[in-house]
Amino acid sequence: MQAVPPALERLITDLSRLPGIGRKTASRLALYIMRRPASEARALAEDLATLHGSIRLCSRCFAFSEADPCQICDDARRDERLVCVVEEPGDMMSIEKTAAFRGVYHILHGVLAPMDGMGPDELKVRELFERVNRGGVEEVLIATSSTVPGEATASYLMDQLRRYPVRLTRLACGIPMGMDIKYADEHTLTRAIESRCPVDR
C-alpha cells in the first residue's frame, strides 16, 4: 500500500507480532509513536535493546532479575522454607502485588502441554525437585492456574513431590471475592461447596 512508508510499515509489522495486537491496533500505536517526539521512540528503543542484556534468570527461583540471586531470594525477611511454584514470572508479580505471601518462589516457565511439546524437561521441574531434595524446604505451595494444563501440571508435581518430606499445599479455589453466586459457573460453585470452610463461632 503506497499510503504507508516502509519505515512505518516495518514498525507496524513488528508491533502486530505482539500478543493481542492486531494490524489495526499496531497501525494506531505506530501512528501515535510517529506523532510523539522522536525522543520518546528512542527511549522505548533503548529500553527494548538493553532488556535481554540486563535481565537474566535468578539461579534459585528462575525469576527475571538483574541480580543473581534475585531481590526476593536475597531478602533475609522472606521465608525460604515456603516455596510457591508458579507457571510464569507474571504469576509471581500478581502474587507479590497482594503482599500476602512472605515465602519465596519457583518459576516453572510454562505448563505441561504434551501436544505442544512441553514435557517436564522443558520446564524448571528437575530444578524444583533438586531444590526440595537439597533440604530446607518445609512447604511447597503449588500455585499453577486452575486451567486444564495448570491442573495437570499441579497433579504431576504433587505425584512427584510426595516422595519428599515436605508439606504440599495448593491455592484455594472457590467463589471470587465480590461475585454474586448466581453468576458463578457450576465448576467453581461445585469446588466452593466441596471446599467449604468451618465458621468460627
Place this chain on the structure above:
Amino acid sequence: MQAVPPALERLITDLSRLPGIGRKTASRLALYIMRRPASEARALAEDLATLHGSIRLCSRCFAFSEADPCQICDDARRDERLVCVVEEPGDMMSIEKTAAFRGVYHILHGVLAPMDGMGPDELKVRELFERVNRGGVEEVLIATSSTVPGEATASYLMDQLRRYPVRLTRLACGIPMGMDIKYADEHTLTRAIESRCPVDR
C-alpha cells in the same frame, strides 16, 4: 515492587504510555518480549529508533513519507485536481485500502478543538487554502470524521473554501453496509432519510 527488575519496569512504563495500553497489558507485552529471543526486541528497537529519522511530512499533502513528495503525490496516475481532506494519516490509510479514491490528499494533522487549544493555526489549514489558491484543484472532498469536532472542522473549511472556485463535496453519511436498520442509531437513520438517493429504474 521487588518482583519486577528495573529494566523490565522501565519497559512496562514506556509501553503503558501508549494509547489503549494499560499497566496490565504493558506487563503482558513486556513479559512476552522478554520470553522471545533478544534479536526480536533489538529489531523492534532498531525500527523505533530510526522511525522519526526516516519519515518526514510530504510538502504537498503532509502525509508521513520517506520521500518528498510522497509516493501518492508523485504518482502520475493520481488525479491532482481532486483533493481529499482528512484529519490524520491513519484516515488516509483507511481510504487508500478501499482503492476507491484516485485523487490526492491533504492531511490536516488534527481537528479544530478550541478547548484543547487546537485552532486553525495548529492544523495544516493555511496550507490547504494556499494549495487551492495556487490553482489546479477542481474538487475538495472533505473527509473529516462524522464526530462533533470533525463536523465543526468540516463546517469551518466549507465556509472558508466557498471563496475559491472549487467544487466542495463531503463523504456520504448513512446506514453502514451490512447493518440491520433496527440497530442504526437515530442520528444516522435521520441522516440516511434526509440524504435518500433516487433509485435507477
